[in-house]
Amino acid sequence: MNLRLTIAALLLLTACGGSPWVDDGTDGGTDGGTDGGTDGGTGIDGELPPGTTSPTAGAGIVRYEAKTDEGNGYVTGVTYRSKNDRLMIDGLAFDGDNVYKRGKRVGSLGSVAVYEGKPTVPDDFSGDPVTQITPHRALYGVSPDGTMKFAIVRTGGYVDYGFGGFIYQRDGGVTLPATGEDTGEFRGQATYTGKYAGIRDFKNDDGLEYATGDMTLDIDFDDFNDGNGVKGVIRNRAIFDVNGNDITNDVITALTETSERNQTRLPEIRFRVGPGVMNDNGEITGEVFSTYRNGDGALETYETGRYYALVGGENAENVVGVVVVEADDPRADNVTVRETGGFILDRGEEATE
Known part of the structure; x- marks a missing residue:
């Protein structure tokens, strides 16, 4: 596993008006979308997370996990401080006084940086250590040009999931393929690829885990007609x-026992x-799920959840987003595992004749 991340990618961040993201700022960001409203649901059946209240194709958009x-x-x-490679996370109690340092054991998951809250904070009066709720971990992903970014924060110190959140954002607008409504001109399709990284937390258990994967996303800009x-x-x-430590086989072994069928890999997460x-x-935004075959050869659902994403760029060349899925943990009774992952994908190089 690569435990280091090239800092250059993180230095490309830029401040954006009305955004929770601040690069080397002084006050840790904005109120994180306390208005909670959105009128950006036109053409989308599912509810978008709170954030930008009047989104348009020509401007930046930011979304937050619903409270x-x-x-x-x-x-x-979320504030990134490039001078000392720190994340400042606002809104969570007992997470290390909002200061997240680069992870010691795990500093990155591929190109996504990993940060951790401090285990103790001194009492401002006596200097005695105040034990924090641990572990707190944050993932921070940024596109090479700094226009697409996400942050995910989860806590492993509660019996339930605990307090956390995610934010994803597009700086600037997007130009989607044009269509000739009168002629029915075909607008084309696009494929995006990249890496996925996530944090796993638990209900009825404590602790945290990490997840990685390879991701592909395809868009048909011509159909469906309704989105x-x-x-x-x-x-x-x-x-x-x-x-x-890689514990993939532990989960696969437990899933084999649960399914009464030999499983050779973790189920793929698919968009519905x-x-x-x-x-x-x-x-x-839409639904995601994963399946496996049981001992009778029938498909059974393993994970269910949702994805949230933004397309950006003059050629609709980038996608940033978050996936949240839940499943019964096959390793323990009455334990639910939630995986919250982020991704930044691109269309690759422009084709030439």
């Missing part, structure tokens, strides 16, 4: 403990294909 009573959506600001067609898959998945998942602002 729930279970602890989701409490990350309200573009989108399909995607996350394959070659691997799971690591919080110290970076259907209309109404993408609008003309370049926003996408």
Whole structure:
């Protein structure tokens, strides 16, 4: 596993008005979308996360995990400080005084940086150490040009999932393929590839794990007529403990026992294909799932959840987003595992004659 990340990619971040992202700022960001509203659902059947209230194709968009009573959506600001390679995370209690240092055992998952909250913070009066809720971990991904970015923060110190959140953002607009409505001109299709990295937390158990994978996403800009067609898959998945040890086979072995059929790999996460998942602002949201075959050869559902994404660029060349899936953990009774992963994908080089 590569435990280092080229810092150059992170130095490309730029501040954006109205954004929770601040590069070398002084106040840790904005209020993280406390308005909570969005009118960007035109052409999308599923509900978009809160964030930009009047999204357009020509401007940047930021989305936050919706706040729930279970602890989701409490990350309200993210600041990257390039001088000392720190993340400042606002909104979570007992996470190390908002300061996340680069991970010691796991410093990156591929090109995605990993940060960890401090285990203790001194009492401001006595200097005595205040024990923090541990572990807190953050993933931070940025596109090479700095226009697409995501952050995911999860906590492994609660019996339930605990408090955390995710943010994903597009700086600037997107130009989607044009269509001739009168002539029915074909707008074409696109394929995007890249890496996926995630954090796994648990309900009815504590601790955290990491996940990685390879991802492909395809868009049919011509059909469906009611929102573009989108399909995607996350394959070659691997799971690591919080110290970076590969524990993929532990999960596969437990899934083999549960399914009563030999499993040779982790199930692929797939996008459910259907209309109404993408609008003309370049926003996408829909359902994801994974399956395996049981001892009788029948397909059974393993994971279910949702994906959220933004297309960006003059040639619709990039996609940034987040996937959240849940499943019964085959390694333990009455334990649910949630995987929250981020991705930044691109279309590759322009074809030449």
